[in-house]
Structure formats: structure tokens, C-alpha cells
Amino acid sequence: MNKSNISNEIIDQLKVIVGENNFIDDVKNMNAYLSDWRNHFSGISPLILKPTSTKIVSEILAICNKNSVQVVPQGGNTGLVGGSVPSASGDEVIISLEKMNTILDIDPVNYTMTVEAGCILSNIQDTALKKNRIFPLSLAAEGSCQIGGNLATNAGGTGVLHYGNAKELVLGLEVVLADGSIINSLKQLRKDNTGYDVKQLFMGSEGTLGIITKAVIKLFPVTENNVSSILALPNIESTVNALANLRVKTGDSITAFEYMDKNCIDLLMKQLKVNDIFNKKYNHYALVELSSSRKGDNLLALLEDAISNSIESGDIIDAIVASNESQSVQFWNFRESLPDLLKTNGDFVTFDISVPISKLKELIEKAEKICAQLPLNLKSYIFGHIGDGNLHYYLFNSEEEFSNEFFKIKDKIKSSLYDLTMQLDGSYSAEHGIGQAKKSELKKYCSQSEIELMQLIKKTLDPKNIMNPGKVL
Ligand SMILES: Cc1cc2nc3c(=O)[nH]c(=O)nc-3n(C[C@H](O)[C@H](O)[C@H](O)COP(=O)(O)OP(=O)(O)OC[C@H]3O[C@@H](n4cnc5c(N)ncnc54)[C@H](O)[C@@H]3O)c2cc1C
Known part of the structure; x- marks a missing residue:
């Protein structure tokens, strides 16, 4: 009924x-x-x-x-x-949108693909590969998330360092507005300065302005070579220095640089029942990947040489370079298992924050100090797309008898860490969006004039507030 x-x-x-x-x-x-x-x-x-x-x-x-x-x-x-x-x-x-899942067109010459919004991201990746192209948006949820959702959240993922966020990977869009009118802008153009770039309004709009029904997305040449390595690093400052140096030494061939702290690695080793990556334990780790679309490129030599250089300067302590495809898959499996393992690891508060890369050290040091002053003994797990200045920061209450206390101070923890992030010119939502979870932060940290402009846009496109009410604004 x-x-x-x-x-x-x-x-x-x-x-x-x-x-x-x-x-x-x-x-x-x-x-x-x-x-x-x-x-x-x-x-x-x-x-x-x-x-x-x-x-x-x-x-x-x-x-x-x-x-x-x-x-x-x-x-x-x-x-x-x-x-x-x-x-x-x-x-x-x-x-x-799950039944609107047809790949409508793939144009390898124009390096574009036209898709319905309900296409699963991994199906899009696989279809591109069959034509010797790649669609580089990549995230651990790629087997279930849909391209419409990726665009509506302006998803980031592991390829941002090289290819940009979802909004940089879209050329055209078809959207249905609240009143049912259809905006058809399924253009396949890389250059098109004809007035306002209306499609970008819907990137990251989280279903509050219209429903994305189709998109034209950008493809890239297929990756002919790639090599990955897990690095052990002495501290965060060295981690970002190592990245900066590796970018130069490898001719900017780095397509991913993912950070994991000691607690994350310990959890992975325990839950996935594998031996320690190195003979020794370290405090900071990064998964680095180099890719190239040139057939003869010797990325292995390039990476080994770049790593040696950073070992000499003291920014890298140790490294294991994947010797074959299956080891490389294992490295990525470590990184991609983390969200799932942490989800079932107990009660937590989590942050999806970003700062300019040069301020990451300050962010982590100050966050540690804030946590040390809290009345509970919290355990942090930090990982993320450090190449984009984006950290996923999880704080767990390790002692069950304090779960009430933890519940009471969750808001205080959030506001302290978000305040810190904003003081460092960062973002309280690097890639996941606002949804229901971060509406109060949007109110707190966004300027009044920006909020008023957002409200004006919302009111113009959806005067009756029928599109995903209670989200974002
Ligand atoms: C294990 C895991 C790892 C993740 N890793 C990342 C990551 O690395 N980077 C990252 O950015 N995110 C990540 N996410 C978050 C999530 O996968 C992304 O936000 C994804 O883009 C959402 O796509 P979806 O199809 O599941 O959208 P949904 O969750 O269904 O929807 C998300 C939002 O978009 C709106 N929406 C969905 N489809 C449409 C449409 N067709 N038109 C208009 N609005 C629409 C919804 O109303 C909602 O507001 C991860 C999630 C998980 C579970």
C-alpha cells in the first residue's frame, strides 16, 4: 500500500x-x-x-x-x-538510470565515446580497450558506479594526476531538466567557445539540477607499457618531494601516485593474509605507476633510475618494483581493498580532504596534534590520491566501551579537522561531493555570494525544488 x-x-x-x-x-x-x-x-x-x-x-x-x-x-x-x-x-x-546502459557510439579517430548515463564505468573502460583506446577515469567502485553518477559527482579517482577529474573528461552532455525539457548538447568537439559552457553546470551537481541521460566522453591512446612500484618513504615531506622529483625524472609519465600510511599497510597485510611488503616496517608508503602509449618505452629503467635518484637524496628509503603484471595487480589490489576493509573495521569518522600538495605535511602534523588532544585514543588510517593533495583520513575509536563518548565528540572532531583544512586553503570535500553529509560545511565555509549564486541557479532550473531535495544546498 x-x-x-x-x-x-x-x-x-x-x-x-x-x-x-x-x-x-x-x-x-x-x-x-x-x-x-x-x-x-x-x-x-x-x-x-x-x-x-x-x-x-x-x-x-x-x-x-x-x-x-x-x-x-x-x-x-x-x-x-x-x-x-x-x-x-x-x-x-x-x-x-540502470536500464539506460547502452554504449551508443565509439569513434577511435575522434577519440570519443557516446554513452547512456547508466553505463557501468568498467564496461566503458573495457569497450574502449577493444578499440585500442582507454577511458582513464578509474576508482575502486568502477564495477558498480555509472558514468552518469561519475559526472554528477565530478568523480576523481586514481588517474586525476595525469588525466584530470570527470569534468575534464567530458565533451558533450544530454540532460533532462526538472520540467522535462531536454538539453541536447552531445557535442564531440574539443574546441567550442560558443557562449557559456552549460554542460559544466551539471558536473558535480549531484542530481539537483537535472538528470544526465547521455554523455560524450574523451578517450586516450591505449597504454602500451606500464610499471608500478611500492615505495617506502621517511615522512610526508619526502613523499611529496619524491613525487615532484619522479615527475621530472620520468618525463612526467606518472599516471598514479597513491599514498598509504603504516596503519593502512598493517591492516592490509593482516586482512589479506600476505607477508609484509618489505622486510622492515615503514611509516609511509606510496604506490606509483608509470604508463606510456609508446611501444618501445623502457619505463622500468626510467622508474628504477628515478627511484635511485630519490634514494640518494633521502626522499625514498626502499622500493619494490613489480616484476610482472600479476605483482602489479597485487599492488593495486592493496590500494583498492582499503575502502572495503576500513568500512568493516569498526566505528569511524572519515574525511575526504585536499590541500595544495606543499601543505600536506602541515595538514597531517596539525591533524595529529588535534587528535592527540582529544579525550579518546583514536587510531588514524590515512591513504589517498596524494598526487592531487587529496587524503582519505579515517579516525577509528579502538575501544568499544567508549563508543558513546566517540559519538558525542564526532562533530567536534569534524569541525576541528575541517577548520584546519580550510586554514590551509584546502577543501572539505575533495572528490565525494556534498550530498547530505556536508551541507553544514558548505554553509559554514562557502562565501555568502557563492551560496546565493548557487541558489539562484537551482531556483532557475528547478523552481519547484523537485530535483534531489535536501541535497547540496
Ligand atoms: C569503494 C569505493 C571507492 C570510491 N572511490 C572513489 C574515488 O576514488 N574517487 C571518487 O571521486 N569517488 C569515489 N567513490 C565514490 C563514488 O563511487 C563516486 O562518487 C561515483 O562517481 C558515484 O557514481 P554512482 O553511479 O554510484 O552514483 P550514485 O551514488 O548513484 O549517485 C551519486 C550522486 O549523483 C547523482 N546522480 C547519479 N546519477 C545521476 C544522473 N544520471 N544524473 C544526475 N544525477 C545523478 C545522485 O543523485 C547522487 O547525488 C568511491 C566509492 C566507493 C564505494
């Missing part, structure tokens, strides 16, 4: 629009759509719609707008800030 304020009549109209087998109205089958990956946010909904075309998305939104029915766009539901999850009101319809 429908217990929401949305009338049965409208629910029935929406079901007819999507057609049989393209909706869920039975609560028993909705679980996967109602809470987020970490189970930090959950809600309810009377109806999940799975449109199969842009026209259908447009018809859904036209009806919803006319009747002031609120909608939550949903991709792979891997977002980490509660943006894809409905509220507890029961008055929001979920629009899942």
Missing part, C-alpha cells in the same frame, strides 16, 4: 510511463536502492522507476514537476555522501 503523500493516481501514471518490469513498488525489493554503500544514510520511497530512454525520463519529470513530486536520481549508488539516497519522508520517487 502507498503510504506516501504522492497520490496513487500519480504513482500509476508513472508506472505506465516506464512500462511493466521497469519499476519497483514492493518495499521488499527496494533495499539496495534505499541506503548508501557505507550504510550511513537510508530512507524510504514508494516507487523506484527504471526508465529506458531519454524521452521516458522527460515524461517522468514533466509529470513530477507538474504535481510537485520530488525525485532522487540514482546511478550505481556508490556515492559516499548520501546524495543518491531518498529521505525518510517517503515522498520521493527514485529514478534509477
